[in-house]
Amino acid sequence: MPQKRPSTPSWRAPLAAGFLLLACSIASAQWVWKEGDRKVFSDTAPPASVPDKNILKRPGGGSAPMPAPAAVAPASTETGAASPAGAAPQAAAPQLPTVDKELEAKKKQTEQTEAARQKAEEQRVAQARTESCNRAKQARATLDSGVRLATTNAKGEREIMDDKARTAEAKRLDDVMRGNCGPMPKSGPQ
Structure with missing residues (x-):
């Protein structure tokens, strides 16, 4: 067992x-x-x-006590005097970079990307304004030519524009041209 x-x-x-x-x-x-x-x-x-x-x-x-750092005699930069003759030269403390190079590169790249995006947006808006201005000018020229114009109402029926409708359309086209045919309005704080 x-x-x-x-x-x-x-x-x-x-x-x-x-x-x-x-x-x-x-x-x-x-x-x-x-x-x-x-x-x-x-x-x-x-x-x-x-x-x-x-x-x-x-x-x-290590279990022995670490030696205390030696006192450094201040060097006079004005007179050019150095430390005492018997003192060993002290190595300069390593300078840490004040700016992280990688962070700066990323920041610069982000700024460039944002600037490119903003420029593309401004070009798109400028192109849309130009097209709108050209259409409004062409419509206004047609309206001023005296040719009979027709519109389509809500029911889908064709209606000839009377003088009141022509005046309202001329005012609308003038507003479009005033907004889109001049220099680009300034945006942001001034």
Whole structure:
């Protein structure tokens, strides 16, 4: 008969998982320092209020305190004086680009696209105005020629224009020509 294996208590599995999580979090932390009686594990540097003697581990596995940055003597640009003779020259801090080149390129491309779209829209409007002006001028010339004109009413019947209808049509055509035959009206704030 097979021998039964004693079952493990149910508290062991969560405890083992907890230890594994703690070990993983400790291993991934780059900084370790003491705050009072407890140790703090973090991937960011400790606050400035933590003294160097309490920092137990630094990024890259170093546990020794990092040297404090040397004080830089201000160089006089007016007199051309440099730092003292015994001082080692300090490397200039790398300058971060003030403008993101990719962002500027996208912004410029967007502005160019918008300008091209606006120009195309202005050309379309100008062409529509020109066509409307030409049609109104042609209709006005026909109206002024004295030729009998006919229109179609709502029932689809043909009606000859009387003097009242001709005057109303002449006024309408004048309004169309006034709006479309002159220079393009300015749009936007002035």
